[in-house]
Structures are given as C-alpha cells and as structure tokens.
Amino acid sequence: MIAHSEWKQGEVFEGIAENGNTITFDTDSAHKHGPSPMEAVLMALCACTSVDVVSILQKKRQELTGLRVTATATQAPAPPRVFTLIKLTYAVRGHLSRKAVEDAVSLSKDKYCSISKMLEKAATVEYEIVYPDGEPQP
Template sequence: MNVYSDWKNDSIYEAVSEGNKIVFDTDSAHTHGASPVQAVLMALCACTSVDVVSILKKKRQEITGLRVSAEAERAPDPPQVFTKIMLTYTIRGKVDRRAAEDAVSLSKNKYCSVSKMLECKAEISYEIALPDGEPEA
C-alpha cells in the first residue's frame, strides 16, 4: 500500500491512495474536511461496519441498515492518543441478538485491522442496539 499527502494551502491537506483522495482540514473549525484524528475514528467505524455486515449476511440475518457511531476520549498531553473508545452498533432489520453479538465480537477480536491497531493504546468497548427488535423464534 502506498499513500502520500500534499499540503494544499493554509490548513488543507490532500491524501491520496491509489487514486482515491481524502481532504483533511487541520483548522479547528474543520470546514473543508475532517482532521486526521477524526478520520482515524471514522476509519474504525467503517472498518468494523464492513465486517459486521458481511458476517451477518453470511449468518443469513435480514440486516437492512447499520450505523456504527464512536465516542472517544484522548490523552490530555501530546500526542493525545485515544485512551477510550465506545462504539455503538445500531443494527436495523430482523437480526438475532446472538448473531449480532457474534458479528461484533468477531470484528473486534479478529477481523478489524483498525480496531486491532487502536487497541494497543485505547480501551475499546461497545454496545449493540436492535431498534427493530429481534425476529420471532
């Protein structure tokens, strides 16, 4: 994997990987893009989402939607790494709680490379919400 980042102007940077671009804004308002640290948290949510959807589909669950949100705490002193991350998985559709718990656990403990990198410094916990309820047995 090869990537690079170009400083565009003021607080704007453009990162490129195999033709895909992401704009970062290091100004505190972040009006032109996410900060690099926000992007890491966004990458965690996306990475685990891919795993959970794939696993639930393989388990023949009727998933119709997934939102993974993250709330994070950072160390007070530089480099201000993440110290705690709480992920909330809101899974829509007819999904069995046991299948959801298995999918999230597999993502966290085996498949999500972003999670594995971050847990070297941060405690990562999660909760699962099934707003559509569980399917009838």
C-alpha cells in the same frame, strides 16, 4: 500499500492513496474542508468494523436492513493526543438473531477489523449493541 499527503494551503492537507483516491484533511477547528486526521481514524474504524459486521451477518443469512456504527472517543489531554478510550455503538436494524449480531460484532473486534486491533494497542475499545426497532429474536 502506499500513501502520501500534500499540504494544500493553511491547515488543509490532501491524503492520496496509491490508486489515486483522495481525502481532504482540515486541521482548523472549524473543519470546513474535511475531517481532521483523528476524526478520519475514527471514521475508518467505523467503516472497517461495519464491513465486517455486514459481511458476517449476510453469511449467517440474517435479514439486516440497517447498520450505523458510532464511535465516541476520549483523547489524552496533552500531546501526543492519542485516543485512550473508544466506545463503539452498533445500531442494527432488521429481523436478526441477538446471538448472530453479538457474534458478528465480537468477531469484528477480536479478529477481523485491522483498525480496531491497531487502536487497541493504545486505547481501550469498548462496544454496545442497540436495537432501535426493538429487541431482536433470541
């Protein structure tokens, strides 16, 4: 895997992957052109674990109709402003078994999500599961 970044102007940078996919990073406080690099890390964490959870629940034949993963992070007060605590909230919808959801989230965090495993080396990663439509089946 290869990636690089190019400075575009001001505080705007473009990240380019080996296959040509791009993402624009904006380090200005307004972030008008894209996320900051640290925001992108949180977004990547949410996407990484979401992929795992959806895949696992589908393999368990669970009727998942929605998933939103939200990351709330605390950063160190002084540079380097690494994440020190990340809390993931999994809002799941569908006709689901509580155990299946808990197992999927746990497997993602502890085994499959590469980004989570990397971030755990610097930050505590916690999670909670919420059911906006009410409690799932036992």
